[in-house]
Amino acid sequence: MKTVGKVAWVTGMAGVLAACVTINIYFPAAAAERAADRVIDEVWQLRKDAQPPSAGAEKTGETQ
Amino acid sequence: MNRVRGHLEKPSRILAALVFALTTGLAFAQANLDIDTPAIRALTDAMKARHTELTPFYESGAVGQAASGNLVLRDAAQVALPQRGRVNGLIAAENADRAALYREIARANNHPEWEADIRATFAARFIERAPQGWWVEGANGWVRK
Structure with a gap:
């Protein structure tokens, strides 16, 4: 009887997890956002606006 | 035990x-979603080339990023009369490419039914990522960032 209960519990948990996975497979919102950002970076070229750090501003933190 | x-x-x-x-x-x-297909690359290349022409109109507020994932001519008065035809052409071409892009991304990932979700995601990202000074359509109408 105990074993039957555990099997039922494990099956139930698997069902809950499977449901979560199904929802995520339905539409991967986070992946779509990343895809949109990659396209926008490419089309709008926004990253080029950011100034690259100048060569003269090197850090001299490591002293002997 | x-x-x-x-x-x-x-x-x-x-x-x-x-x-x-x-x-x-x-x-x-x-x-990651697959966005590396010849069709998608052709669309983003065309959009990239068009972007330099559209930028002044984004900055003047003539053209804004709509909540629909399209471009909209929101203030025609900001465009000199001889340029209006050109702006309308750019907007129409950009919106056609955006529509094709949303459709192609959905198709490239074997889920054509995702097209509307992809459009909504892009719409939100275009609005979020628009630089300062551009006009975007928020929940309460048009705002300047």
């Missing part, structure tokens, strides 16, 4: 294996 633990071990091990298998599947589902 030991006997009880031994008894519990097997189902919990099965459960751990299940959790692992399913979360791996979850990670797969959340992996």
Whole structure:
């Protein structure tokens, strides 16, 4: 009887997890956002606006 | 005590294996969307080339990023009369390319039914990522960033 209960519990948990996975497979919102950002970076070229750090501003933190 | 633990071990091990298998599947589902197809690249290249022409109109506020994922001529008065035809042409071409882009991304990932969701995601990202000074359509209408 105990074993039957555990099997039922494990099956139930698997069902809950499977449901979560199904929802995520339905539409991967986070992946779509990343895809949109990659396209926008490419089309709008926004990253080029950011100034690259100048060569003269090197850090001299490591002293002997 | 030991006997009880031994008894519990097997189902919990099965459960751990299940959790692992399913979360791996979850990670797969959340992996990157494929945007590297010839069709998508042709569209983004065309959009990139058009972008330099559209930028002054974004900055003047003549053209804004709509909540629909399209461009909209929101203030025609900002455009000199001889340029209006050109602006309308640019907007129409950009909106056609955006529509094709949303459709192609959905298709490239074997889920044509995702097209509307992809459009909504892009609309939100265009609005979010628009630089300062551009006009975007928020929940309460048009605002200048």
